[in-house]
Every structure is written in structure tokens, then in C-alpha cells.
Amino acid sequence: MRKSNDYLRNFFTIFFARKFTIGLVALAIGAGAILFALLYPPIYGASASVILKGGIALKNPESIERIQSEISTINETDLFSEIEIIQANVVAEMTAQALMNLGFEFKSGLMDTPEKKQQRAANQISAVIEAGINPRSNTIAIQTSWNNPQKAKTILEVLLEKYLDYRSQIFQPREAEAFFADQLEKFSNELQQKENELNQLTRESQTPIADSEMQSNLLNMKNLERQLFDLKQAYYDQKFRVDLMEADIRSGETSYFSYINDPQIQELSNLVLEIIKQRNETARIFHPESKKIQNYDKQIEKALGSFKKEISKFILAEKSELENINQKISFVENQIKALKKENMGLFEASAKSKMLERQIAVLEDSYTTFSQRLEESKISNTQTNRLFSVSILARPEASDAPVFPDRNKVIFMGILAGIILGIAAGFLVEFFDHTFKSPEDVENNTGMVYIFSIPE
Structure with a gap:
């Protein structure tokens, strides 16, 4: 009877048997985590916050006398719009320029021009700025x-200053009106350009509906492919007949042409066979050198000559038919290639057309949005209050401890991972070790009774 394993005992047995492997792996991973936590350059953070406050809602001047002004509410769209302004590349460039004027050093290449250095600095500023609601x-x-x-604190202070400056420029009524007017003109020109490209593409493809034309071409290609298959089958059959007849002509076996379904050839074949039959019957009576037998031989030779000429003509006609089939195959293949090429062009035109349609839809949406913003900015010129304002809620403050790496957390997780992976490595080594380690292994795996053991 097989004894059940004592798993807890086996666990501790394996643990102590592989303690060196477990300890080595745990020590290596733990040491790596400690070295990473101690040697990795620390990154410090700074944080600040701003608050959005509602103002008098914008309205049409015609309704001001009849409707009481309302305080606008801040929605999620407004908050995300402010985040976009904070993370705008213009704000990053303004911040980078101000910091470089203060002597702030950024990473740059040895051969970088001043413009390139400023762009690199702006990219570094954009990479370290995060904003969220x-x-x-x-x-x-x-x-x-x-x-x-x-x-880090200095960067954030300058960024907040440049963000507020840039925001005030955007929301300045007169400047906003000019900004929206410029954007509206820009989108109008781009929209006109994309519509012209779409019209030009439609004229070049010579079909307003490329998808239906491609489906029609695919249907025609299927029909042509069926025709091509039939023609190739007919070509192989015809070539087999021609090759067979030419082989028979070379062999001189006239009786082999009985498979040709042609009345004149069949008649000549029967005539030759009949003369040969008569000659063979006469040869039983007369001597082969007799005049009668010689006459039969001349008739056979003459009939065979006429028969072979007729066969040669028939073979030429069959070769001509074979060439005709081959030309038809080439014609159909060229038609299939032309349809494939046309479909490829239609597919490219369709893909480009859909891309242009998507771009036009986006431009139309942007055009409508900026048109509305332009009207709102014109209305806002008659009012003194903004839609909403922004104030600094918490000034930038830098953290004393590095935000990365968190040494305590990294060391703890490294030691924990080392212990887990060390135990896993020890059990993995034990799993591939198939030697007997206990009396129970002998009894369970061999079925033999354990009597005694000799200690090492």
C-alpha cells in the first residue's frame, strides 16, 4: 500500500535541504534591491494647486434687459481645458526660457543651437509636469x-507664473476675438483644401463610389478566373492531343490515329488499313516479289503519303487552335491583372477618400466650435466680467523626501521578493532532483519494503 505524503514535513525537509540555494537567491535579490535604493539618483517632487471660480455667464446683449444674469458653474470640461493650458507646449517654452534666463541648466547636446537648446529644455519641462483634477x-x-x-519648486513657481500670463492672454476679450478669428480662418482654409483634395480624388478615380466599383470588379474577376480555369484545362487537353499525334507521326504507327474524330482522316485511315489488309491476304498466295504484291506496296505507300500529309495539316490546325487558346489565356490573364490593378487603385482612393472625409468632419466640427467661440468673444466685449477665473490655492512646496525611489518600500519589496523567489528556486531545483531522499520515497516508488539505511 502506498503511503500518503506528509506535505508539511516534506516542505521543511526541502527547505532545509536547499537552504543554501534559497539563501543565495534571496540574498542576491535583496542585495540588488538595497543597492538600487541606495545608489539610484533620488528624484524630488514639488506640488501646487489652483482653483477655478465661476463668473457671470455670457449672454446675448439683446437678452440682458429681460433675463437676470446668472453665475456660471464650473464643469469638468472647464477643468480639463485648464489642464490643457497648463500642459501646453507654449507654457513649457515660456517656462524654459524664463528658467534659462535665471541660469537654470538643462540637458543639451554639444552642437545644439540656442533654438534647439530651448526646445530641449521645453521638452524636459513638459516631461516632468503632471496635472490632474x-x-x-x-x-x-x-x-x-x-x-x-x-x-523642482523653482520650476513649478515659474510654470504657474507663465501659465497665468498665458491664460490671461487667451481670455483677454479683444485678443481672444482675434485669436478665434485667426483660428476660424485657418480651419476654413484647411476645410476648403481638404474638400478640393476630395473632389480631385473623385475625378481621378472616375467613380464617386469606389466600394461598389471594387465589388463589381471582384465579381468580374471571379467570372474571368472561371474562364481562365476552363481555358487552361482546354489548353492542356489540346496540347496532350497534339503531342500524342506528333509522337504517332514520328513512330509511323498509322493505326494509332483512330482516336482522331475527323471524317476525312478516318476515311483515309480506313483506306490505308483496307489496302494493307488486302495486301496481307494476297501475300498468302503470291510471292512477295510478285508484281501484284509490288502494286499493293505502291498503293500503300501512296495512301500513307496522302494520309500523313492530311495528318500534318490536321496537326497544324490543332496547333493553331492551341495557340488561339493560349492567346485567349493571355488575354484573360491581362484582364484579371488590369482589374486587380484597378481595384488596388480604387482601394487606395477609397482609403484616402475616407481619411479625407474624417479630416473634413473634424475640421467642420472645429470650424463650428471656433465660430461659436468667436461669437461668444464678440458678446463678451460688452461685459466686464469673465466667464470664470483662476487663483492659486496652494503655493509650490517641495518634498523633503525623494518621490522616487522610495527606499523603505524598495528594500522591503526586494527582501520579500528575494525570499519568495529563493523558496521558489529551491523547490524548482528539488523538483528536478529525482534521487531518493527518504525511506518513504523507496517504498512509494518501488513498492519494496524498507529494511534499513546506512547513514553518510
């Missing part, structure tokens, strides 16, 4: 990170 509030949290806490 605080839950259930009209506030936006802004974070930045750098290898020095004071520098």
Missing part, C-alpha cells in the same frame, strides 16, 4: 519632479 472639487493639482527639491 482633485476629486469632487474645482481644483487642479500640479506636480513636478527634478533631481533637486529646490529646483
Whole structure:
């Protein structure tokens, strides 16, 4: 009877048997985590927050006398719009320029021009700026990170300053009107250009509906492919007949042409066979050198000559038919290639047309949006209050401890991972070790009774 395993005992047995492997793996991973936590350059963070406050809602001046002004509410779209302004490349460029004027150093190449250096600095600023909405509030949290806490704070202070400056420029009524007018003209020109491209593409493809034309071409291609299959089958059959007849001509076996379904050839074949039959019957009576037999031989030779000439003509006609079939095959193949090429062009035209249609839809939506914004900016010129304003809720503050790496967390997770992976490595080594390690292994795997063991 096989004994059940004592799994807890086996676990501790394996654990102590492979303690060196487990310890080595755990020590290596734990040491790696400790070295990473201690040697990796620390990254410090700084944070600030701004709050959006509602103002008098914009209205049509014609309704001002009849409708009481309302305080606008801040919605999620407004908050996300502010985040887009904070993370705008223009704000990053303005921040980078201001920091470089203060002597702030950024990573740059040895051969970089001043413009390239400023662009690299702006990209580095954009990479370390994060902004998000605080839950259930009209506030936006802004974070930045750098290898020095004071520098991180400085970056965030300058960024907030440039963000407020840029925002005031965007929401300045007169400047906003000019900005929206320029954007409206830009989208109008792009929309006209895309519509002209779409019309030009339709004229070049010579079909307004490329998809239906492609379906029609595919149907024609299927029919042509069936015709091509039939023609190739007919070609192989015809070539087999021609090759067979030419082989028979070379062999001189006239009786082999009985398979040709032609009345004149059949008649000549029967005539030759009949003369040969008469000659053979006469040869039983007369001597082969007799005049009668010689006459039969001349008749056979003459009939065979006429028969072979007729066969040669028939073979030429069959070859001509074979060439005709081959030309038909080439014609059908060229038609299929032309349809495939046309379909490829139609597919490209269709894909480009759909892309242009999507671009036109986006431009139309943008055109409508900026048209509305232009009207709103014109209305706002008669009012003194903005739609909403932004104030700094919390000034930038830098963290004393690095935000990355968190040494305590990294060391703890490294040690924990080392222990887990060490135990896993020990059990994996034990799994591939198939030697007997206990009396129970002998009894369970061989069925033999364990009597005694000799200690090492």
C-alpha cells in the first residue's frame, strides 16, 4: 500500500535541504534591491494647486434687459481645458526660457543651437509636469519632479507664473476675438483644401463610389478566373492531343490515329488499313516479289503519303487552335491583372477618400466650435466680467523626501521578493532532483519494503 505524503514535513525537509540555494537567491535579490535604493539618483517632487471660480455667464446683449444674469458653474470640461493650458507646449517654452534666463541648466547636446537648446529644455519641462483634477472639487493639482527639491519648486513657481500670463492672454476679450478669428480662418482654409483634395480624388478615380466599383470588379474577376480555369484545362487537353499525334507521326504507327474524330482522316485511315489488309491476304498466295504484291506496296505507300500529309495539316490546325487558346489565356490573364490593378487603385482612393472625409468632419466640427467661440468673444466685449477665473490655492512646496525611489518600500519589496523567489528556486531545483531522499520515497516508488539505511 502506498503511503500518503506528509506535505508539511516534506516542505521543511526541502527547505532545509536547499537552504543554501534559497539563501543565495534571496540574498542576491535583496542585495540588488538595497543597492538600487541606495545608489539610484533620488528624484524630488514639488506640488501646487489652483482653483477655478465661476463668473457671470455670457449672454446675448439683446437678452440682458429681460433675463437676470446668472453665475456660471464650473464643469469638468472647464477643468480639463485648464489642464490643457497648463500642459501646453507654449507654457513649457515660456517656462524654459524664463528658467534659462535665471541660469537654470538643462540637458543639451554639444552642437545644439540656442533654438534647439530651448526646445530641449521645453521638452524636459513638459516631461516632468503632471496635472490632474482633485476629486469632487474645482481644483487642479500640479506636480513636478527634478533631481533637486529646490529646483523642482523653482520650476513649478515659474510654470504657474507663465501659465497665468498665458491664460490671461487667451481670455483677454479683444485678443481672444482675434485669436478665434485667426483660428476660424485657418480651419476654413484647411476645410476648403481638404474638400478640393476630395473632389480631385473623385475625378481621378472616375467613380464617386469606389466600394461598389471594387465589388463589381471582384465579381468580374471571379467570372474571368472561371474562364481562365476552363481555358487552361482546354489548353492542356489540346496540347496532350497534339503531342500524342506528333509522337504517332514520328513512330509511323498509322493505326494509332483512330482516336482522331475527323471524317476525312478516318476515311483515309480506313483506306490505308483496307489496302494493307488486302495486301496481307494476297501475300498468302503470291510471292512477295510478285508484281501484284509490288502494286499493293505502291498503293500503300501512296495512301500513307496522302494520309500523313492530311495528318500534318490536321496537326497544324490543332496547333493553331492551341495557340488561339493560349492567346485567349493571355488575354484573360491581362484582364484579371488590369482589374486587380484597378481595384488596388480604387482601394487606395477609397482609403484616402475616407481619411479625407474624417479630416473634413473634424475640421467642420472645429470650424463650428471656433465660430461659436468667436461669437461668444464678440458678446463678451460688452461685459466686464469673465466667464470664470483662476487663483492659486496652494503655493509650490517641495518634498523633503525623494518621490522616487522610495527606499523603505524598495528594500522591503526586494527582501520579500528575494525570499519568495529563493523558496521558489529551491523547490524548482528539488523538483528536478529525482534521487531518493527518504525511506518513504523507496517504498512509494518501488513498492519494496524498507529494511534499513546506512547513514553518510
